[in-house]
Amino acid sequence: METTTKVQLLSDRLNALSESETLAMTKKARELASQGHKVISLSVGEPDFQTPQHIKDAAKKAIDDGYTFYSPVPGYPELRQAIADKLRKENNLEFSAENIVVSTGAKQSIANVLLSIINPGDEVIIFAPYWVSYIEMVKLAEGTSVIVSGSIENDFKVTASQVEAAITPNTKAILFSSPCNPTGSVFTKSELTAIAEVVAKNERIVVIADEIYEYINFGDKHFSIGSIPSIKDRVVTVNGFSKGYAMTGWRVGYIGAPKAIAAACDKIQGQVTSGTCSIAQKAAFAAITGSNEAAKEMSEAYLRRRNLVIGLLKEIPGLKVNVPQGAFYGFPDVSYYLGKSFNGIKINTAAELAMTLLNEAKVAAVGGDAFGAPNCLRISFAASDENLLEACKRIRDFLAQIK
Numbered sequence: 001m002e003t004t005t006k007v008q009l010l011s012d013r014l015n016a017l018s019e020s021e022t023l024a025m026t027k028k029a030r031e032l033a034s035q036g037h038k039v040i041s042l043s044v045g046e047p048d049f050q051t052p053q054h055i056k057d058a059a060k061k062a063i064d065d066g067y068t069f070y071s072p073v074p075g076y077p078e079l080r081q082a083i084a085d086k087l088r089k090e091n092n093l094e095f096s097a098e099n100i101v102v103s104t105g106a107k108q109s110i111a112n113v114l115l116s117i118i119n120p121g122d123e124v125i126i127f128a129p130y131w132v133s134y135i136e137m138v139k140l141a142e143g144t145s146v147i148v149s150g151s152i153e154n155d156f157k158v159t160a161s162q163v164e165a166a167i168t169p170n171t172k173a174i175l176f177s178s179p180c181n182p183t184g185s186v187f188t189k190s191e192l193t194a195i196a197e198v199v200a201k202n203e204r205i206v207v208i209a210d211e212i213y214e215y216i217n218f219g220d221k222h223f224s225i226g227s228i229p230s231i232k233d234r235v236v237t238v239n240g241f242s243k244g245y246a247m248t249g250w251r252v253g254y255i256g257a258p259k260a261i262a263a264a265c266d267k268i269q270g271q272v273t274s275g276t277c278s279i280a281q282k283a284a285f286a287a288i289t290g291s292n293e294a295a296k297e298m299s300e301a302y303l304r305r306r307n308l309v310i311g312l313l314k315e316i317p318g319l320k321v322n323v324p325q326g327a328f329y330g331f332p333d334v335s336y337y338l339g340k341s342f343n344g345i346k347i348n349t350a351a352e353l354a355m356t357l358l359n360e361a362k363v364a365a366v367g368g369d370a371f372g373a374p375n376c377l378r379i380s381f382a383a384s385d386e387n388l389l390e391a392c393k394r395i396r397d398f399l400a401q402i403k
């Protein structure tokens, strides 16, 4: 009865949409915690640090200075200019303020871009493992996702020849993140250059480069595919403040895009949100024009925690563990444990493994199924050393009971 009502009430578009698995696991972890269980939540990808003080102060000042009105829909001009300056200085991207649109998070930025460029039936090549929301956003835009998978042997990275093989006359966009959520893999300049050469031969294709983890990079300097001259007019660079500046709740993200796409995203926001919170924008301005010292310190902490968690995971029998070069996720291959049982509970998939781990050991992680990698488990290491140590111990003891 309930299902029938749902199907009748809601649109086909909505009925085809899945819930965000990262947020769903986090909700379940919160529910268990509210029942008094000592849950360690490593499911949501969220910095555990507070937003740096100078950014908070800028928000307080914005309120006192009377920034309580609608802002221009694509963002305050000085914030858009500061973003353009950052992209030029740090990423070698030639943008002016008109190329920049500020949104309520990078999540909305990506949704805006897909809604702006995808017609029904257009194909979007998505590199797997992928961030959960890409596939669902493509569905909302009535496009078709074409999944191209990177293997653990190649650091989970898709190659240029795989991209070339996936292109059809219907390909409209390529979407990926680097540093990658969920694998932490970082594409090098030469890997991105090879992909750009393939894109350059196909004039219709737009590249959507999600660089939200730019500042959480443990290896070489970050490289933006949008800086490659042969395709620069067809690359949308997505970034934001959530991860690097520990500002998830403020909801500020942005794109640097060709003017036509930027104008389209502005138009969507004009009908859907009227732009981002004025106070959060003022905070974002302080973040992007202020010192990056706090961002650097947080990144150093993530590197230390990466070493801790990856070291502990490597000691667990049966796990195949890759070393992430950025972001804050471990993504071990857990296939050794699938098809076996925990206390009589059969565990067929990584999602079931994650659920049993939560119920039995009270550690929240996310099954790789949601990321297009059904053999893996995503474990966030954006948590305190103490919680990470305890969580790894619980994971080891839990897996030891799977027969």
Ligand code: PMP
Residues within 6 Å of the ligand: 045, 104, 105, 106, 107, 108, 131, 177, 180, 181, 210, 212, 240, 241, 242, 248, 251, 252, 253
């Ligand atoms: N892209 C990736 C790869 C992410 O992990 C996230 C985190 N939720 C986002 C985009 C969206 O970030 P936000 O909307 O908080 O800016």
Ligand code: GLU
Residues within 6 Å of the ligand: 020, 022, 023, 043, 044, 045, 046, 107, 131, 132, 133, 181
């Ligand atoms: N990006 C984070 C994650 O992957 C936040 C949750 C979300 O927006 O889905 O967990």
